[in-house]
Amino acid sequence: MDFFDTFLNLAVLQRSLPMLLQGLWLTLQLGAASIVAGLIVGLIVAMLRMYAVAPVRIAMRMYIDVLRSIPLLVLLIVIYYALPFLGLRLSSFASALAALTLVSGAYTAEIFRAGIEAIPKGQFEAASALGLSPQRTMTDVVLPQAVRIVIPPLTNNSINVVKDTALASVVAMPDLLKQATQMQALTANPSPLIGAAILYIAFLWPLVLLVSYLERRFNSGRRV
Amino acid sequence: MSGTISIRNLRKYYGAYEALRGIDLEIERGEVVCVIGPSGSGKSTLIRCINRLEDFEAESEIRVDGTPVIPGRSLAKVRAEVGMVFQGFNLFPHLSVRENVMLAPRRVRGTTRAEAAVQADRLLARVGITEQADKYPEHLSGGQQQRVAIARALAMEPQVLLFDEPTSALDPEMVGEVLDVMKSLAGTGVTMIVVTHEMGFARQVADRVIFMDAGEIIETGSPEQVLGQPQEARTRNFLSAVLNH
Numbered sequence: 001m002d003f004f005d006t007f008l009n010l011a012v013l014q015r016s017l018p019m020l021l022q023g024l025w026l027t028l029q030l031g032a033a034s035i036v037a038g039l040i041v042g043l044i045v046a047m048l049r050m051y052a053v054a055p056v057r058i059a060m061r062m063y064i065d066v067l068r069s070i071p072l073l074v075l076l077i078v079i080y081y082a083l084p085f086l087g088l089r090l091s092s093f094a095s096a097l098a099a100l101t102l103v104s105g106a107y108t109a110e111i112f113r114a115g116i117e118a119i120p121k122g123q124f125e126a127a128s129a130l131g132l133s134p135q136r137t138m139t140d141v142v143l144p145q146a147v148r149i150v151i152p153p154l155t156n157n158s159i160n161v162v163k164d165t166a167l168a169s170v171v172a173m174p175d176l177l178k179q180a181t182q183m184q185a186l187t188a189n190p191s192p193l194i195g196a197a198i199l200y201i202a203f204l205w206p207l208v209l210l211v212s213y214l215e216r217r218f219n220s221g222r223r224v
Numbered sequence: 225m226s227g228t229i230s231i232r233n234l235r236k237y238y239g240a241y242e243a244l245r246g247i248d249l250e251i252e253r254g255e256v257v258c259v260i261g262p263s264g265s266g267k268s269t270l271i272r273c274i275n276r277l278e279d280f281e282a283e284s285e286i287r288v289d290g291t292p293v294i295p296g297r298s299l300a301k302v303r304a305e306v307g308m309v310f311q312g313f314n315l316f317p318h319l320s321v322r323e324n325v326m327l328a329p330r331r332v333r334g335t336t337r338a339e340a341a342v343q344a345d346r347l348l349a350r351v352g353i354t355e356q357a358d359k360y361p362e363h364l365s366g367g368q369q370q371r372v373a374i375a376r377a378l379a380m381e382p383q384v385l386l387f388d389e390p391t392s393a394l395d396p397e398m399v400g401e402v403l404d405v406m407k408s409l410a411g412t413g414v415t416m417i418v419v420t421h422e423m424g425f426a427r428q429v430a431d432r433v434i435f436m437d438a439g440e441i442i443e444t445g446s447p448e449q450v451l452g453q454p455q456e457a458r459t460r461n462f463l464s465a466v467l468n469h
Contacts, residue, residue, distance in 0.1 A: 126314035130328035131304035144318045
């Protein structure tokens with residue numbers, strides 16, 4: 001067997017393509033849902049972490065620190081295999097969504113906090129002096145400026161979330177990687193894995209390029 | 225609606241350091257008060273307490289038009305009536321000049337977008353920034369930015385305007401254009417408290433000059449009195465240092 005027959009076997013690739021595309025679809029659904037949920041969790045956690053009463057602030061800080069310390073795979077296995085003992089049985093998709101959201105939320109919270117803390121104090125003061133409420137100050141003055149700062153790191157985080165969806169294959173979710181390993185077993189040929197790698201790259205490379213572009217653009221001038 | 229300010233026993237600590245040592249001050253409607261003094265004397269802290277950008281001790285009391293400046297609903301009411309102009313302009317960089325002026329009327333007063341835009345253009349004309357309404361703050365000179373900041377404060381139709389060293393961050397050639405706008409506001413009925421190092425402005429425009437040092441009011445009176453015949457040694461020392469450099 002030569003290299004092409006082993007790794008880029010077109011007959012095998014063609015046969016596995018429908019399964020890979022099914023897996024890709026599920027991976028993208030899981031990725032998108034985790035990214036959106038992580039953004040919402042992250043923004044709420046960042047606000048509580050910065051502005052809530054002291055016990056809540058401490059709790060949020062612990063959440064952020066613990067979730068950034070725990071390996072995602074461990075968290076996923078705990079949710080999928082341990083929670084049923086407490087009577088909480090989640091599907092593989094729901095387990096993966098929960099694990100990815102919890103971790104992404106912790107990272108996103110820190111990104112938002114850094115973005116908000118980068119806004120000069122004078123902006124908060126000017127808004128307060130004009131009579132804007134703290135909520136209005138946040139939505140109309142601080143967040144629109146902070147968003148420009150946090151878009152590159154948020155995009156980076158989103159890439160990580162999509163890559164981490166591959167871990168869901170461990171809890172038997174038929175995502176892109178799981179489909180590829182199954183087809184590999186079925187055909188006794190690793191070409192489906194190469195096919196999966198190509199699909200990941202095809203989707204994530206443009207995002208990586210987007211991050212570089214955004215970073216250049218945001219660094220070149222203060223305003224978009 | 226008037227614009228009177230009443231300050232009783234105003235005390236402010238930064239840790240153990242006493243920044244304001246029991247200030248008592250009554251300011252009438254429409255009065256123009258200039259606060260002068262060496263840096264660290266507490267003059268900026270004093271005016272930042274009036275809209276409570278700085279917290280102060282519970283034993284102290286400030287009232288604006290009789291409304292106590294305490295957190296909650298009454299503070300919101302005070303802030304809507306008290307405009308502030310900062311040394312560093314603090315314009316909102318993500319909004320155009322016109323939108324900077326429109327923001328507070330729309331969000332605090334509930335003015336419609338169209339009305340707020342008309343009002344903003346009128347105020348920008350008043351401070352001489354008609355041409356730049358659609359530009360963003362970073363494309364304006366310092367003097368222009370500070371005039372926009374004044375228009376932004378005026379948009380809330382304040383009874384009181386606080387100026388915190390409004391010309392200190394400006395290149396010398398731009399100081400005049402900002403002071404001219406401020407002069408045009410004096411005598412329009414709005415109460416103005418101006419922390420400044422511009423002695424010429426204080427002499428020409430102020431109804432009253434207050435000299436502060438080390439967190440206390442040392443001397444107060446008409447510009448002729450305080451700047452012309454200061455009674456206190458500290459005032460004389462400060463003025464000779466400022467005027468003979």
